Amino acid sequence: MTTFVDRVELHVAAGNGGHGCASVHREKFKPLGGPDGGNGGRGGDVTLIVDQAVTTLLDYHHHPHRKATNGQPGAGDNRTGKEGQDLVLPVPDGTVVLDGAGNVLADLVGQGTMFIAGQGGRGGLGNGALASARRKAPGFALLGEPGEARDVVLELKTVADVALVGYPSAGKSSLISVLSAAKPKIADYPFTTLVPNLGVVTAGSTVYTIADVPGLIPGASQGKGLGLEFLRHVERCSVLVHVLDTATLESDRDPVSDLDMIEEELKLYGGLEDRPRIVVLNKIDIPDGQDLADMIRPELEARGYRVFEASAVARTGLKELSFALAGVTAEARAAKPVEEATRIVIRPKAVDDAGFTVVLEDDGIYRVRGEKPERWVRQTDFNNDEAVGYLADRLNRLGVEDQLRKAGARAGDGVAIGAEDNAVVFDWEPTVTAGAEMLGRRGEDHRLEEPRPAAQRRRDRETERDDVSKEYQEFDPFA
Structure with a gap:
């Protein structure tokens, strides 16, 4: 059964925002007390966070689909809907997050490092929040936005100071078992690790981590053996240690x-290429191994390598090797640039940035793209004429x-707001004030207006009666 996974494809879906509520306050002697619809709750985020206790991506291999909870809709009496619960997913230290095209989205190194993989949708505004002096009684509310859904690839790159590399059965697992408290599986056949x-x-006074990478063979970088799967685990290591087998039984090989x-x-x-190298001639406890080590050591040192002789079985040469690795690790750490304090970069919007673009496409459609217009379209209930008119006013x-006029759009031309796979398309009918005239006094209700004085109400009734009498006198049934 698989117990270690270092690459998975994760399908995340953030929670949808709750819809706003369209409601009118009612109580005794006050049947129309004004709009009191509450806002919808925000949808939950999907967040990746580094947890040192997690060492594998196995859980996401078995359960690759993860979804946060939705926000609840608003209610009357200005009650806001409950927010969706964020979904926090622990990942190992050294996890790299990529999109489907292989672009790096985040490099998660260090306990507590976070990345929002899916942004929860905003809750829609209720008609209580949409009311204004001009729009006293909105008969609509905004819809909640859908949460962000996307596929990401998680790759684990081990965070270690020293990487042991070499042929299968070169003794890497034996070395790490005696240098540290790690207990890897050790056997006398290739690809034990x-x-x-x-x-x-x-x-x-130096504490460092050491990683034992599964054995490499010719063609590992092209996918042969296990090398390609685990070469990524040496990318973060500061020092590479070549573990050479001086007692190999294969006649066509030598250290x-x-x-x-x-x-x-x-x-x-x-x-x-820039990582320092150290060579360890392993298995010198075997007579032929010691003889071969003495023979090839001058050649390796002539190439510029620091060479150490060791035996995991006899426990010889380990102290010298351990302190040498500590020294190289300390030098590598000192050479790293000092991390600066986190800075917030503020980039003001350009003066001529309208927040959207209008482009005439080859099929004659004028496509509108921009964060605001696309969000407003997602929040609109197109079954409500008043909501559609409100969208027209906002646009x-x-x-x-x-901008449509400047781009050459004429009445009846097709206009699409949004991306090709999720756009709202309509025939454009230019107006002076968008949709205001189509729906009359949209969002206004004379029953919510301040009461008029008695004398004014009497004059209005007399005027209305005179108008009706005049219309009756002018009516000719034989005309």
Whole structure:
């Protein structure tokens, strides 16, 4: 059964925002007390957060679909809907988040580092929030926005200071088991190590982590063996340690050629040229192993490598190796640039930025793109004429209609707001004040107006009676 997974495709869906409520306050002796519809609640976010206790992406391999809860709709009496609960997903330290095209969205390193993979939708405004001096009784509310849904790829790149690389059965797992408290599986056959093992080593005052990467073979950078799957785990390591088997039983191999092959695969993989290298001649407890180590050590040192001889079985040469790795690790840490304090960069909007664009496409459709108009369209209930008129007024105030005229749009031309796969398309009918005249005094109710004095009401009734009498006198049934 699989117990370690370092790459998964995750399907996340944030919660939808709750719809606003259209309601009128009613109580005794006050049947029409004004709009009191509450706003909808915000949808929950899907957030990835680094947790040091998590070491694998196995849980997301078995359950790749994750969804946050929706916000609740608003209610009368100005009651706001309950917000959706955020979904927090713990991931291992060193997780890289990519989109479907392979672009890096986030590099999560360090306990508590967070990334919002899916943004929850906004709740819609109720008619209580939409009321104004001009629109005293809105008969509509805004819809909640749908939550963000997308597919992301999670890749785990082990965060370690030292990486042990080498052929299968070179003794890497044995070394990490005696240098640290790690307990990897050790056996006398190739590819015993199927997953990276991580251990913590203390040498004097320096504490560092060491990773045992599954064995590499020729062609690993092109996918042969297990190399391609786990080469990503050496990307973050500061030091590379070549573990060479000086007691190999294969007649066509020797430590020097093994080193050349591993270096070639690392070169083909790329991005590791600047990492310091250390060579460990392992298994010197075997007589032939010691003889071969004495023979090839001068050649390796002539190439510029620091060479150490060690035996995990006999526990020889480990102290010198451990302190040498601590020194190189300390140097690598000191060479890293000091991280500056987080700065907030403010980029003011350009003076001529209207917040949207109008483009004439090849099929004759004028497409409107922009955060505000697209969000307003998603919030509109197109079964409510008053809501549609409110959308028309908002677009007109934003300047969409003026831009359509400048772009050459004429009455009856097709206009689409939004992306091709999710757009609202309509035939444009230019007006002076958008939709205001179509629906009359939209959002106004004379029953909510202030009561008139008695004398004024009497004069209005007399005027209305005179108008009716005049119409009756002028009526000719034989005309």
